[in-house]
Structures are given as structure tokens and as C-alpha cells.
């Protein structure tokens with residue numbers, strides 16, 4: 001809510017809310033009662049200072065030129081509360097050690113190869129179960145819902161311009177938040193890209209071209225150059241791109257782009273294949289669905305720490321959060337829609353006959 005919206009719901013002047021936010025005014029017991037009524041959050045939630053510094057780093061957001069302030073604030077806050085819930089549960093359980101390393105002076109491709117090793121992946125071969133691999137390496141992965149509704153369902157914010165962002169909380173706890181309503185291959189690319197930021201850009205050197213470096217890291221991490229060259233033979237065709245997409249979980253467009261970068265296709269071939277992707281509408285919506293793998297850690301930890309609490313009611317009480325909010329965080333950690341069989345290579349002609357998608 002904006003200050004104005006909250007002031008209206010609490011029936012106080014906006015200046016009062018502004019002063020309380022700035023720590024210039026101590027909220028009265030009466031205001032606290034109004035606040036809990038207006039937000040459905042318990043008084044304890046407002047009485048306790050947050051346990052964690054969860055900074056909205058300029059690094060995480062500089063790429064989102066189109067991002068509206070509401071999208072930015074709400075996606076950040078939701079990630080923060082997912083994180084706090086994670087830490088609340090983690091304090092009651094034994095959780096995985098962080099296996100990720102910071103390599104701010106390393107070349108992006110080399111850092112990607114080292115990171116594959118640190119995460120227990122082979123030097124070559126597709127990364128299967130990327131999300132669970134990251135979670136088991138101590139990285140907090142959270143899905144954000146595409147639409148964030150206010151508690152009373154009066155207003156909704158679509159976070160359509162957010163793909164994902166990442167931060168190290170207090171320098172030691174890596175977090176990646178991604179928009180869970182994107183196609184599976186795009187989510188994988190975002191995860192690998194943000195992983196690159198975590199590995200390469202803490203601390204950040206001014207001369208670094210961070211988006212380019214995160215791209216190079218992500219490309220190498222998901223599809224190592226050695227394998228890429230071994231598997232993408234000439235002539236490069238759309239069918240070949242589709243086959244590699246199914247096997248590696250990387251989009252046809254991304255494979256084609258990299259093929260140009262590595263000089264596997266000529267400029268002319270690249271343009272020709274792009275044109276054919278475009279003609280079929282595949283630059284907007286590609287064939288071969290990559291299954292979405294949802295984060296499991298929050299669900300898993302809640303099940304362990306609260307064995308007999310399937311409704312999450314006890315968890316909500318202990319964490320000083322309203323039940324609807326807990327449920328919102330949990331329900332975002334699920335793979336939406338899409339029912340395709342993973343890893344199946346479907347012939348392109350068959351697919352086009354059977355599908356009516358744009």
C-alpha cells in the first residue's frame with residue numbers, strides 16, 4: 001500500500017503515516033490497533049525489527065528501465081518476506097551449507113565452469129534439476145507470482161517487467177528471486193544469469209560490464225562451450241535448434257545467438273534462421289516446452305518443522321504473519337500451468353499441426 005492508501009484505511013492523516021515511517025513519531029496503541037485491522041497483520045509483526053538487512057541493491061535493478069516503482073517495491077518486499085520465512089524455518093532445522101563462491105576477478109566463462117564444479121555438476125552435460133541443485137547448494141530460490149494482490153484484493157500489481165533479481169544477504173546468504181510465470185527455459189536462463197551476478201559482482205568493480213558478464217556466465221553454465229561445439233554441427237537447422245533446446249533446456253533463440261557469437265554460423269545464416277523463426281512466430285513463443293521446476297525448500301522445511309500443521313496455522317502464529325500471507329508465499333512456490341512431458345523431442349511439423357498457440 002502507498003502511504004495514502006494506508007492512511008485512508010487507518011483513518012489517520014497521511015502525514016502521521018509518513019512520520020511513523022521516518023521514525024519521527026512513535027505509533028500510539030490506537031494507531032497500532034487500526035494498523036492491524038487495516039492490514040490483517042498481527043501487532044507482533046510491527047513490533048519486531050526485521051532480523052535481516054535485505055537491501056534493494058541498485059545492482060539488482062539497473063537493467064529494468066521499464067520497471068514501475070510499485071513492481072519494484074512489491075517484488076522486492078515479497079522476496080524479502082519469503083527470505084525471512086526461510087530463515088525462520090532454517091533456524092529450527094539443519095540446512096545446507098552455502099557451496100557458492102564469489103569470484104569477482106575471474107573471467108565469466110571460467111567462473112561458470114568453476115561454479116559447475118562447486119555445485120557438484122559435471123564439466124559437460126545438461127543441468128537437470130537446476131532449482132533443486134541451487135537449493136541444495138544453500139541458495140535461497142524463490143518464485144514471485146506474476147500478480148501481487150493486496151490483502152483485501154482491492155488492488156493488484158502485475159510484475160510483468162520483472163524476470164528476476166539476486167542479492168547476497170549480509171554477504172553470506174545468496175538469494176535469487178524469479179518470476180515463476182515465465183516459460184521454463186526463460187526461468188532457467190534467469191537463474192543462471194542471476195547466479196552469474198552472485199558469483200561475479202560482489203564486490204563490484206566499476207569497470208565491469210555486469211550484464212554482458214552475467215550473460216556469458218549463464219550461457220557457459222547452462223551449455224558449456226565445449227559441449228556446444230561438439231553438438232551443434234553444420235548445417236544448423238531449426239529442427240537441430242529444437243532438438244538441442246529439449247536436451248539442454250536453453251531456448252532456440254539463445255542457442256542461435258550463441259552459435260553466431262562462436263562463429264558456428266555465418267552472419268547470413270544467422271539472419272536466415274532468425275527470419276524463419278520469426279515467420280513461424282517463434283521469436284515470440286517457441287515450440288518445445290521446457291518443464292518448470294518449482295522451488296521446494298520452503299515447503300520441505302515447513303513440513304519438517306511443523307509435521308502436524310498442514311494448514312500452516314501454527315507456523316503463521318510463530319512467524320507473526322497472517323495465514324493468508326503464508327499461503328500466498330507458499331502458493332507462489334509452485335510450477336504454474338504447462339503439462340508437457342519433460343525432455344521429449346517432438347517433431348516440429350507434428351507440433352505445429354497439434355497446437356493452436358500463437
Ligand SMILES: [Zn+2]
Pocket residue numbers: 063193197210211214
Ligand atoms: Zn543482470
